[in-house]
Amino acid sequence: MNPTAPTPPSVQSVECTECAASIALQRVPLCGEIVRCRDCQAELEVTSVSPLRVELAPEVEEDWGE
Amino acid sequence: MRIALLHSRIRVEERLLLDELASLGIDHELIDVRELVFDIHDASRWTSFDAVIDRCIGQTQALAGVRVFERFGVRTVNPASVIEACGDKLTTSLLMARHEIPTPRTCIALDEASALAAVERIGYPAVLKPTTGSWGRLLARVNDRDAAEAVIEHKGTLGSVQHSVFYVQEYVPKPDRDLRVFVVGEEAICGIVRHSAHWITNTARGGVASVLEITPEIRDRCARAARAVAGPGGALLAIDLLEAPGRGLLVSEINHTMEFRNSIAPTGVNIPRRMIEWVVATAPGSAARGAAQSTVATSTPSTLAPPPSSPRSRAALVEELKLGHWAAFDAHSRTEVA
Numbered sequence: 001m002n003p004t005a006p007t008p009p010s011v012q013s014v015e016c017t018e019c020a021a022s023i024a025l026q027r028v029p030l031c032g033e034i035v036r037c038r039d040c041q042a043e044l045e046v047t048s049v050s051p052l053r054v055e056l057a058p059e060v061e062e063d064w065g066e
Numbered sequence: 067m068r069i070a071l072l073h074s075r076i077r078v079e080e081r082l083l084l085d086e087l088a089s090l091g092i093d094h095e096l097i098d099v100r101e102l103v104f105d106i107h108d109a110s111r112w113t114s115f116d117a118v119i120d121r122c123i124g125q126t127q128a129l130a131g132v133r134v135f136e137r138f139g140v141r142t143v144n145p146a147s148v149i150e151a152c153g154d155k156l157t158t159s160l161l162m163a164r165h166e167i168p169t170p171r172t173c174i175a176l177d178e179a180s181a182l183a184a185v186e187r188i189g190y191p192a193v194l195k196p197t198t199g200s201w202g203r204l205l206a207r208v209n210d211r212d213a214a215e216a217v218i219e220h221k222g223t224l225g226s227v228q229h230s231v232f233y234v235q236e237y238v239p240k241p242d243r244d245l246r247v248f249v250v251g252e253e254a255i256c257g258i259v260r261h262s263a264h265w266i267t268n269t270a271r272g273g274v275a276s277v278l279e280i281t282p283e284i285r286d287r288c289a290r291a292a293r294a295v296a297g298p299g300g301a302l303l304a305i306d307l308l309e310a311p312g313r314g315l316l317v318s319e320i321n322h323t324m325e326f327r328n329s330i331a332p333t334g335v336n337i338p339r340r341m342i343e344w345v346v347a348t349a350p351g352s353a354a355r356g357a358a359q360s361t362v363a364t365s366t367p368s369t370l371a372p373p374p375s376s377p378r379s380r381a382a383l384v385e386e387l388k389l390g391h392w393a394a395f396d397a398h399s400r401t402e403v404a
């Protein structure tokens with residue numbers, strides 16, 4: 001990636017449910033789309049587009065846990 | 067002082083731990099376990115760490131990564147032995163039983179037919195749990211033989227091989243809540259009560275948290291449980307307790323990569339700060355290295371120091387954070403690392 005290239009303007013932003021960072025979306029999201037938070041790498045699933053809402057992507061693995 | 071945070075996805079908990087590392091001026095590095103390549107013949111990239119804090123969400127990755135660091139001579143929090151003891155409910159239960167720590171009655175069976183016999187032995191209602199996993203996933207309460215047969219058949223047919231280990235437990239008729247205690251070393255630093263109308267009270271499943279008063283009974287149970295899974299000195303743990311009518315507190319299970327985001331506000335205790343302080347205090351070469359004793363550790367919430375301008379040494383941190391009390395009981399086990 002060229003670091004000097006301007007980042008495309010974001011059309012919308014949404015708060016990451018995991019780390020509270022603002023996630024800028026470059027395209028109008030679709031319901032069910034997976035977006036990645038740049039701050040915490042969490043994969044989030046868009047559950048509603050108007051209002052824009054995301055949720056942690058349901059991809060729990062068998063050995064995940066505390 | 068140099069600390070690595072081994073992680074996969076960075077949740078609020080990891081962010082808070084990172085914030086504490088930064089605010090204490092501790093030189094630290096994030097290591098994404100998913101990107102990691104270890105050359106087992108060359109430890110040089112890793113030996114500069116005084117400690118590695120494991121915060122991986124996947125236990126298989128955590129255990130493998132932590133084992134490598136341990137073999138390279140790097141202190142890990144929590145160590146592999148603790149991950150093994152807590153990450154597998156069968157091992158936890160065996161340790162509780164061996165150390166005579168009150169825990170729900172548990173039977174184990176390794177075949178579908180014997181699983182039904184195990185349930186019948188426990189009696190109804192019984193609880194079946196996967197031995198690994200969290201957040202109350204795939205727990206089943208069976209109230210009669212029909213339900214037991216169905217769950218056992220489903221697990222045997224649809225589950226992965228892991229589900230062919232049948233872990234069967236008495237159902238504890240607790241009030242509509244359970245207790246979660248945060249343990250740093252051997253000390254119960256704070257706790258929450260998780261309320262729910264459902265018998266599975268996990269906050270991850272919608273349970274509501276409020277503050278728990280740490281009683282002498284809780285303190286004692288937790289110190290013993292911490293020693294049982296981690297040996298003298300304990301570890302960073304979240305211990306789940308069930309209130310059994312007429313029997314007192316039972317250790318239900320122990321978590322080695324605890325989630326605490328929802329427990330800071332109700333308890334008023336800066337849990338991540340206490341975790342980092344303990345890692346600093348018990349790091350090899352630390353003047354304060356040693357086993358902690360619940361009787362000497364204090365419960366005062368940490369006060370925030372302004373971020374220092376440059377990374378600080380262990381000695382300076384131990385001095386500044388007044389962590390010397392950790393040394394009182396195990397001064398002879400200090401190991402100075404060059």
Ligand SMILES: Nc1ncnc2c1ncn2[C@@H]1O[C@H](COP(=O)(O)OP(=O)(O)OP(=O)(O)O)[C@@H](O)[C@H]1O
Nearest residue numbers: 193199200201202203235236237238244265266267
């Ligand atoms: N034997 C039991 N009797 C009654 N309730 C139980 C029993 N075992 C578990 N529970 C309830 O189910 C919840 C989840 O159980 P457990 O802690 O064993 O599973 P887990 O998936 O490891 O959850 P956690 O995320 O709390 O680690 C407990 O907090 C408790 O409320």
Ligand SMILES: [Mg+2]
Nearest residue numbers: 200201319321
């Ligand atoms: Mg658990």
Ligand SMILES: [Zn+2]
Nearest residue numbers: 016019037040
């Ligand atoms: Zn995020």
